[in-house]
Amino acid sequence: MDSPLIELIDVKKSFGPVSVLKGVSLKVFPGKITALVGDNGAGKSTLIKGLAGVQPYDEGEVKFDGQPVALHNPREASRLGIEVVYQDLALCDNLDIVQNMFLGREETTLGTFDEGQMEREASETLRSLSVRTVKSVRQKVSSLSGGQRQTVAIARSVLKSARVVILDEPTAALGVAQTEQVLALVKRLAEKGVGVLMISHNLVDVFQVADYISVLYLGQMVASIETSATTSDDVVGYITGSKTYTGASI
Amino acid sequence: MSTTTTPQTPAPAPTPASDLIGSGQEGGIRDQVSAYLQRVRGGDMGGLPAIAGFVVLCILFTALSPYFLTERNFANLLTQAATLVMLAMALVFVILLGEIDLSAGVTSGVAMSLFVVLSDPGGLNLNWILALLVSLITGIVIGMFIGFFVARVGIPSFVVTLGLFLGFQGLQLIIIGDGGLYRIQQPEILAIQNSNMPDWAGWVMLVVMIAISLATSLLDRRRRTRAGVPNRTIALMWIRLVVIAVIAGIVIALLNQNRGTGFLAVSGVPIVVPITLFILWLGTFILDRTRFGRYLYAVGGNAEAARRAGIKVVGIKWAAFTVCSFLAVVSGVFSASKVGSVDAAFGRDIVLSGVAAAVVGGVSLFGGRGRLIHGAIGALVIAVITNGLGLLNLPGGVNFLVTGGVLILAATIDAVSRVRSGGSLIRR
Ligand SMILES: Nc1ncnc2c1ncn2[C@@H]1O[C@H](COP(=O)(O)OP(=O)(O)OP(=O)(O)O)[C@@H](O)[C@H]1O
Ligand SMILES: [Mg+2]
Numbered sequence: 001m002d003s004p005l006i007e008l009i010d011v012k013k014s015f016g017p018v019s020v021l022k023g024v025s026l027k028v029f030p031g032k033i034t035a036l037v038g039d040n041g042a043g044k045s046t047l048i049k050g051l052a053g054v055q056p057y058d059e060g061e062v063k064f065d066g067q068p069v070a071l072h073n074p075r076e077a078s079r080l081g082i083e084v085v086y087q088d089l090a091l092c093d094n095l096d097i098v099q100n101m102f103l104g105r106e107e108t109t110l111g112t113f114d115e116g117q118m119e120r121e122a123s124e125t126l127r128s129l130s131v132r133t134v135k136s137v138r139q140k141v142s143s144l145s146g147g148q149r150q151t152v153a154i155a156r157s158v159l160k161s162a163r164v165v166i167l168d169e170p171t172a173a174l175g176v177a178q179t180e181q182v183l184a185l186v187k188r189l190a191e192k193g194v195g196v197l198m199i200s201h202n203l204v205d206v207f208q209v210a211d212y213i214s215v216l217y218l219g220q221m222v223a224s225i226e227t228s229a230t231t232s233d234d235v236v237g238y239i240t241g242s243k244t245y246t247g248a249s250i
Numbered sequence: 251m252s253t254t255t256t257p258q259t260p261a262p263a264p265t266p267a268s269d270l271i272g273s274g275q276e277g278g279i280r281d282q283v284s285a286y287l288q289r290v291r292g293g294d295m296g297g298l299p300a301i302a303g304f305v306v307l308c309i310l311f312t313a314l315s316p317y318f319l320t321e322r323n324f325a326n327l328l329t330q331a332a333t334l335v336m337l338a339m340a341l342v343f344v345i346l347l348g349e350i351d352l353s354a355g356v357t358s359g360v361a362m363s364l365f366v367v368l369s370d371p372g373g374l375n376l377n378w379i380l381a382l383l384v385s386l387i388t389g390i391v392i393g394m395f396i397g398f399f400v401a402r403v404g405i406p407s408f409v410v411t412l413g414l415f416l417g418f419q420g421l422q423l424i425i426i427g428d429g430g431l432y433r434i435q436q437p438e439i440l441a442i443q444n445s446n447m448p449d450w451a452g453w454v455m456l457v458v459m460i461a462i463s464l465a466t467s468l469l470d471r472r473r474r475t476r477a478g479v480p481n482r483t484i485a486l487m488w489i490r491l492v493v494i495a496v497i498a499g500i501v502i503a504l505l506n507q508n509r510g511t512g513f514l515a516v517s518g519v520p521i522v523v524p525i526t527l528f529i530l531w532l533g534t535f536i537l538d539r540t541r542f543g544r545y546l547y548a549v550g551g552n553a554e555a556a557r558r559a560g561i562k563v564v565g566i567k568w569a570a571f572t573v574c575s576f577l578a579v580v581s582g583v584f585s586a587s588k589v590g591s592v593d594a595a596f597g598r599d600i601v602l603s604g605v606a607a608a609v610v611g612g613v614s615l616f617g618g619r620g621r622l623i624h625g626a627i628g629a630l631v632i633a634v635i636t637n638g639l640g641l642l643n644l645p646g647g648v649n650f651l652v653t654g655g656v657l658i659l660a661a662t663i664d665a666v667s668r669v670r671s672g673g674s675l676i677r678r
Contacts, residue, residue, distance in 0.1 A: 074558070074560060086558065088554075090552070090554060090559070091552065093552065099548075103548055106541060115470075116479045117477045120477050123273075123479075131271075136271065138274045138275075
């Protein structure tokens with residue numbers, strides 16, 4: 001097995017007296033999709049906010065490429081190549097696809113935009129993800145469908161050679177066909193060598209794409225398993241706490 | 251599971267242009283025109299309603315009054331409008347954020363009160379350039395003050411600037427003194443609105459405008475070509491240049507006619523025009539082509555998305571309010587030059603017209619949509635209503651009624667087009 005790209009060792013996070021993450025360990029491998037599942041309030045979003053540097057952990061160790069790293073703000077995370085696609089997408093409706101993909105990291109010459117260069121890179125990134133449904137990269141995002149927006153958000157995350165992409169419920173609001181498209185996109189991310197961490201409540205999706213499944217239960221990692229070595233029923237059991245995983249963690 | 255995969259950066263060999271996703275720039279004039287019409291039908295009308303309104307109003311007033319379409323009234327209209335044009339452009343910066351500055355008018359009042367008191371030859375007699383600098387800096391300081399409360403403390407701009415709207419009237423009264431009125435005595439300030447460039451300078455201005463427009467278009471095209479993405483057909487660029495040249499040419503030719511009464515010949519483009527055009531050009535350049543401008547639109551569109559993209563939202567808001575107050579003071583200078591005096595009520599009543607102008611021009615009060623030129627066009631519409639109705643000798647109240655009606659109409663167009671543009675597939 002590859003060495004993990006990201007390794008969390010015993011991280012903890014509490015809000016005042018409430019301890020939300022009670023010593024969680026997690027690994028994300030390059031070129032693999034790791035699904036993070038767990039019931040509402042289990043601490044999934046809190047876990048990834050720590051990785052994004054938005055809400056640093058209180059305790060514990062984060063290793064990136066085997067090296068201990070500090071993640072105190074979003075810039076440190078993105079410098080390492082950790083990108084997050086948030087559930088509520090975070091795109092600007094009034095800007096076009098290129099402008100959204102490059103927001104905050106525009107290409108400039110002498111302080112003015114290099115629109116042609118950005119347009120080309122945006123186009124190439126979408127092409128490399130085999131995106132076919134977008135007709136013009138100069139379309140306003142307000143005119144896109146939910147799936148197309150998700151596509152733009154994901155493409156944005158890999159624009160600048162991301163090494164780890166974290167997706168918070170990427171298919172939550174999508175119909176059947178669009179879910180298929182986005183899952184295919186997530187697979188292609190992994191094929192490009194990116195380490196993918198995907199939060200999902202939908203076990204069908206999880207079993208369709210994930211290589212590994214990590215189950216969070218009340219702030220503790222109760223199972224980290226290879227997808228092929230488990231079943232949907234078991235995972236439901238771990239999520240609800242009605243079953244206990246006894247095997248070894250990956 | 252055993253092979254080591256390394257992350258790939260985009261392939262070094264450039265993709266041929268034909269393999270790229272479209273950008274809406276392809277095709278000939280016909281495709282471009284139909285794409286544009288589709289965009290308009292989709293609700294992205296920009297300044298179109300305001301331009302149409304302007305033309306209709308001009309035709310209407312020409313039919314109703316023999317004085318409307320005279321060289322004199324034309325020049326008069328421009329100088330009357332200049333103050334509002336500048337104020338509307340100032341307000342565009344904060345309206346793009348979805349914010350408002352109700353104190354922009356009284357800000358110009360406070361700054362110009364300081365100017366007249368400091369530079370009064372019978373009083374402190376400060377050099378007028380220094381006094382002008384003081385008032386411009388006052389504008390900047392006021393803008394930073396507003397920005398602090400809006401961006402840092404997080405109070406709605408409506409509340410902060412409403413408070414300042416009241417407070418600054420008091421401040422102005424204290425600076426000027428009760429019932430005080432100072433005449434503007436500096437010929438340099440008076441010249442802005444009351445003197446004209448020599449006729450030849452108007453034509454030079456036209457040539458410079460066209461040269462700048464041509465140069466930026468060609469440079470843009472070169473950059474795009476170098477990046478290997480398609481350019482719009484070059485015919486569109488020439489059409490645009492010709493349209494600018496013809497319209498500006500007619501305006502300059504009209505202004506270069508003798509519009510004096512009696513023996514004194516008066517002609518030429520008022521000095522305020524090139525000043526306004528320069529600020530319009532510079533502001534548009536910043537909004538369209540620099541990070542500050544792009545981030546202004548981003549924050550206005552979705553502040554949370556902007557924050558997550560690493561944009562310093564607080565700083566952008568702060569800067570926008572500062573620019574707004576600064577330009578508001580510039581509009582105050584125009585107004586003082588036109589009116590010839592400053593009193594305790596200077597600038598008090600104009601701010602709502604400024605907001606109306608921006609909205610009429612097509613700037614969305616919801617934030618994120620609109621351009622500087624829209625503010626300018628909207629201001630021209632409102633100025634032409636004031637001017638035309640004034641020529642018809644109607645009672646003063648009619649002006650407010652009509653302007654108010656136009657504002658509500660424009661805001662309705664804004665709201666409706668917002669819904670429409672959210673739902674339709676449009677190319678930019
Ligand atoms: N800023 C905060 N302050 C206090 N408590 C918090 C904060 N953020 C999260 N929590 C608490 O931490 C717990 C875990 O929240 P989290 O958002 O990580 O859950 P989740 O697994 O993402 O759930 P969901 O599936 O509903 O998104 C919840 O009980 C929540 O109330
Ligand atoms: Mg969550």
